[in-house]
Amino acid sequence: MKLQKLYELAVQKGIDADPRSKSEVADFLKKEKEVFTKLEKKEKEFFDSACLQNPYSDTRILVGSLDSEIKKIAVGIDLEATELLLIHELNKSGAKIDLALSHHPEGIALAKLDGVMKLQEDLYAQAGVPVNVIEKLMDKEIQKIIRAIHPINHSKNIDVARLLEIPYACTHTVADNMAYRFVEKLIATKKPKTVGEVIDALLTEPEFTESAKRGVPPITFVGNKNSRAGKVVVTGFTGGTSGSAEVYESMKHAGVGTEIAMHMKPEAQKEAEKNHINVVIAGHIASDSLGMNLLCDAFQKAGVKEIVSLGGFTRFARK
Ligand SMILES: [Fe+2]
Ligand SMILES: [Fe+2]
Structure with a gap:
């Protein structure tokens, strides 16, 4: 073409x-x-x-x-x-x-x-x-x-x-839009109840399993595998680069339980922690x-x- x-x-x-x-x-x-x-x-x-x-x-x-x-x-x-x-x-x-x-x-x-x-x-x-x-x-x-x-x-x-x-x-x-839409559908289909199940859902896709084999699996930045996932959002996948670290307080009030992102800055992790929002980092390159x-x-x-x-x-x- x-x-x-x-x-x-x-x-x-x-x-x-x-x-x-x-x-x-x-x-x-x-x-x-x-x-x-x-x-x-x-x-x-x-x-x-x-x-x-x-x-x-x-x-x-x-x-x-x-x-x-x-x-x-x-x-x-x-x-x-x-x-x-x-x-x-x-x-x-x-x-x-x-x-x-x-x-x-x-x-x-x-x-x-x-x-x-x-x-x-x-x-x-x-x-x-x-x-x-x-x-x-x-x-x-x-x-x-x-x-x-x-x-x-x-x-x-x-x-x-x-x-x-x-x-x-x-x-x-x-x-990045295509990855965002794909992961959003994946989460809607698998309906994970815990942060561990969010990671398991990601690991059904070859990019994440290959990355895991190479030493970079999806990981939790905030929360642990047994944490209850609550409402899961895929907000850290598209839109150029990382957003604002100040958004987590509003996300808490919006009822967000878990955020999935490609990568995360330390100041954003701190804010997510403070507001009790679980964070799953799927992995940047994967x-x-x-x-x-x-x-x-x-x-x-x-x-x-x-x-x-x-x-x-x-x-x-x-x-
Ligand atoms: Fe990207
Ligand atoms: Fe990137």
Whole structure:
């Protein structure tokens, strides 16, 4: 399939699995268009026009022609200079890899990571946190992230792909949305009564069992295997990066018993502990692999012939 089609399919899959409804996503894009129309002519020059069709600022084609034919993709959780050089070496010996696809964002997709964080407001609102509260907390968090990512050397790896002439893209929140939706359905089906049963539910999926074999099983950050799970929410899976550590008091009042997340900052763990909310950390790379596997299934269904896994990614295909 063409690179453009692959990109459009990834965005569509992200929208299908988004914690927001389709009309909420459409409203988000409409607002972007309104912002764009109101800009002065000289400000328009700096506007990332991809935002008008794609609600995920961290999912972009970084290098390559939209028209290039993609049959074989090298997929990684992190595809940086080392992996790009490896792809170049493999291609020299005939591997014929057409695209380097990273989960974690690079270039403009990394620089604009804050653009996807607003979706966390809907995610927490669905868990019962008042939307006015989560909006204020996220506004503060988004400002922190903008400042934290601003000094990064965003285009370093793009330069490697450009000079080696390797088409390069990243699919961050689209894959995280897919992982989020999948785990949410898994929990709704298995109905775990204890934190141990939450972990058992995760361990029915190959990404988590493989990770456990490699020494990184899903673990409890707060609570223990026998703790009663109560209402289980999957709030720490998508929306760019970790949310606000201040949200746990509201989560307690919303009746949340257990949170499942990919990873967690120490200050958030402390707040969860203080508010008696159990936390299951599914595992960062295993959870990211789950999302990328679901996306790769869609790519292969649409005609991509082969996936080469590297950069921490392990391929498991689902029917
Ligand atoms: Fe992720
Ligand atoms: Fe990640």
